[in-house]
Amino acid sequence: MSELPDLPATALVTAYRERQLSPVDVTRAALARIDAWDEAICATWAMDPEGAMTAARQSEARWMAGTPAGPLDGVPVTVKENIATKGVIMPAGTAAIDAAIATEDAPAAARLRESGAVILGKTTMPDFGMLSSGLSSFHRLARNPWNLAMNPGGSSAGASAAAAAGYAPINIGTDIGGSVRLPAALCGAVALKPSFGRIPVSPPFLGRAAGPITRTVADAALAMQVLSLPDARDYMSLPPADLDWSAEPLPLRGLRIGLCLHTGIGSDPEPEIVAAITDAARLFAEAGAIVEPLGPFLRLEMVEGLNHFWQTRFGSDTASLSDAQRAKILPYIRDWIEGGDALSGRDVYRGFTQIPAMSQATQKATQAFDYVLLPVWPTVSFPAEFASPLNDPARPFDHIGYCVGFNMSEQPALSVNCGYAQNGMPIGLQISGRRFDDVGVLRMGAAFEVMRAPQRPWPRLDN
Template sequence: MRTIHELTAAFAKGEASPVGVAEDYLARIGALDDRLGAYLTVTRDDALAAARAAEARYRAKAPLGPLDGAPVALKDVFCTRGVRTTCGSRILERYVPPYDATLVERLKAAGAVILGKTNMDEFAMGSSTEHSAFQLTRNPWDLARVPGGSSGGSAAAVAGGLAAGAFGTDTGGSVRQPAAFCGVVGLKPTYGRISRYGLVAFASSLDHVAPFALDITDTALLLAATAGHDPLDATSVDAPVPDYVAALASGVKGLRVGVPDEYFGAGLDPEIDRAVRAAIDVLRDLGAAIERVSLPTTEYGVATYYVVAPAEASSNLARYDGVKYGLRVPGGKDLIDMVSRTRAAGFGPEVKRRVMLGTYALSAGYYDAYYGQAQKVRTLVRRDFEKAFARVDVLAAPTTPSVAFKHGEKSDPLAMYMNDVYTIPASMTGLPAISVPCGFNGSGLPIGLQLIGRPLDEATLLRVAHAYEQATPWRQRRPELS
């Protein structure tokens, strides 16, 4: 299983061809994806056309850059012109967008070969990809287990060797958690760092575009190619994009790493506790100063998130009414009836649950107590982090309290929600956070180390993650799929 930087280096040397590599990936998808269920749509023809174009550029010694010819997968939440974009929902089952998301435009401009669209929890609501309206996705390390979610298809594709890299979205942990479950890298950049234009919204103030990769160098390359201001996204940050790859090798000597007490409490799987503490020891051995910090508002994260995210979702999903695009259930006696029937048939139970929660939270008389209060708590959580970052450069913690669970194991919504307890705070504050593989439990299931950084300081996160990755053997181990 080769990384993007290994592949494109081989393309440049003529040791591999973009078309050959694309064909290999497509063949592997054909052979394995019936079992893995990572892809909802495979864009074979488009992928081969893009690979041929990349190949011509390499032959002309004029590749577009370090992603030229790289085979990648996209969560089915990003609009792709002419390619259906379902969001894992019946209501958009046949929806074909007339435009490309900014992310997609930038990837195409960088020469990436898009293999297809990956499975996800419906409208990105979930932590297991079991809420997809279409299929289960299996964890490449253990097919009886979930890949995590909501970007489970993208994580499984990269971990299973069905894509060299991928993009997902992280709203409460939807990239970091599946990255941890599948033993790959997942980086949620700072809110606004990558444009959200063309990302089908779940919770606008929490949605982040986020890459998956096999290693930190690839993560840096994927971020560099897609970050930066977009005039089509008013919340996108207008700040220069640093050379993330160049900054990787600086090491961690002299950096201060904070370890938040609240991320090591009750509910944390002891094997994960041990693995993450061991990872922190590695950072210490590499020259970082380790310091205990406290983020006292951590315990309010999940409750706050489950007010804000459903509230915004109830608004964002109002447009799916059967009038303009997507599913329409006919036979209604009037317009309201048509809209009701369409939404009743088009949305799955988790989406309905959250739309109802959110509608309630925004209702007159409840707004101040719920949405208003939740926004105040967000401010407090942000202050917690500001205080911590006055003392340390990055925070190190577990990504998840448990390893990948079995399909159907978490049928209680609240148990599922609690799986996001360590990822939600960085989502709510928009801080950059990364999940890096940091070992395996006794059953051979991957464990993720989470690093959280200062706003727009992805460079430091990547630098720490890279130092850790280079000092440990975890990235050598890959799941056996045949």
């Protein structure tokens, strides 16, 4: 029973269909895993064990009748705190605001419920989702299951820690600059940042995406069958498409693949990162792909402009807060927001124009390739108490240089584990594709899962 949470969603659905397992037993085991782990990693918030067990019993009845609600019926899932679930407050990771109660499910949560998924509860995030860290003024400090002294990354911090600890096979996060890929890489998990608009979100915003965080590419693909269904609330979403989300490994022979070890912005990659990504590229080449170097394609003024725009955006969003409320924001984020107070309207507009500039540069540089391989992070790991690898609000985005371009260019990008550092922490490989080729990116990830070295056992509380 204790090992049921380690089964992938694909195996659970097969076992339910063949009446070898019950969603009730699986959900009970998942809740027991969370009870055992969460005091250590602090990944969850607003758990709903009673609601989860009720949903599991309803799922069991549907499977017994041969009428499952959808592809995820009976599969335990978690949902990031900033994805609305009806009746649950949304503090946005910060103690500074008077959190409102969600009056309806956001698109991702609505699709999960319609498919019969068992929502266990919510996962933690940093203040306003503006850190690649598990640090929050509202939630407990999230930690990495591979090493409790280390950071799980963010902003989908709890979701990625939950995936590594085996809370649920599918965990839903959000990503506007790397926030599913970054933590998934540090936690050894798989994360897809889909093409912009592939998964409807509410409210929509430039670069914002929701995405699954799982242990396998196949589970991410299974989740996409449900998450990519249409929702009229997202007026920026893609038209509904009948895609094959089977995630069969992609034939690699003859594919043209770019290898980028620096995009031109942010910190230089650590040697262990370079070695792991280069070794992954070698495996693709040995399988018949044509691997060619891709040089830097982004400029410093692009990320500086984006920084100015985001500073002003959050300065506006927090302008109505009282002094007492503002004092509750994490000092790192408060200092960062206040750094934009002196910007003029022209400064902000120039910053905003760097979003399309980044988009055009990313698409132009990668268009010649079928797929591109990159690091996810420039660094292997950093302390749990840090807000970012450098822990410096004056340099808040030095670590997102490999990820943020694909948010602005609207291209799909996948993080998948490609090895381990000397300190035992996982290292993520990022695979990007052309716009709308979400299926191809997943199939590339599935091909890499077959080629890569055997994976180490997932962390256990008694390790």
